[in-house]
Amino acid sequence: MISANEYFNGQVKSLGYKSETGNSTVGVMEAGEYEFGTSTHETMIVVEGEMAVKLPGETEWSTYKAGSSYQIEANQKFQVKVANQTAYLCQYK
Template sequence: MIGQNEYFEGQVRSLEFKNEQGNFTVGVMEPGEWKFEAPVKEWMHLVRGTWDVQQPAGQGEWTTYKEGERFEVPGGTDFTVRVNDTVAYLCPYTGEFLGHLDM
C-alpha cells in the first residue's frame, strides 16, 4: 500500500512506503514556509531543489541545504522549511510504519 499525505491545502504532498531499508515518505513542497512536527526521528533529504531550514521552528538559525544534502530531525521536535522554488524530498523515518501520517 502506498500512503498519500496532504498538508497545507495540497501545497505539500507526500507518498508513503516501506521496504527492506525502512519507512519513507517521498514528497513535493511548493513555495512557502511550512512548519512540521516530527513524532519520531527522521531525516529530510533534498532530491531536487534547495530550501532553508530552521530547527527548532521559530527559534533556531536558518540553514540552507542543497540538492543531495539532508538534515536530521530528533523525535519530538519541530522545524520550519522555507521553499522558494518547488522541491522534491525523501524522508526516511524510524519506528513503525505509519502508513498515513496525519498532521
C-alpha cells in the same frame, strides 16, 4: 501499500511507503513557509531544489540543496522555507 499524504491545503504532497530500511515518504513542496512536527526520528534528503531550514534549538536558517540532508529527533518542530518547488525523501526511524 502506498499511502498518499497532503498537508497545508495541498501545498505539500507525499507518497508513503515501506522499504527494507523502514518507512519513508517522497514528496514535493510548493514555494512557501511551513512548520512540521515529528513523531519519530527523521532524516530529510533534498532530492531536487533547495530549502532553508530552522532546526529545533537553532536561531539561524541553514540552506540545504539537492543531495544534502539533515536530521530531526522525535517530538520536535522545525521550520522550512522553499522558494521554488522542491522534492524530498524523508526516512523515519
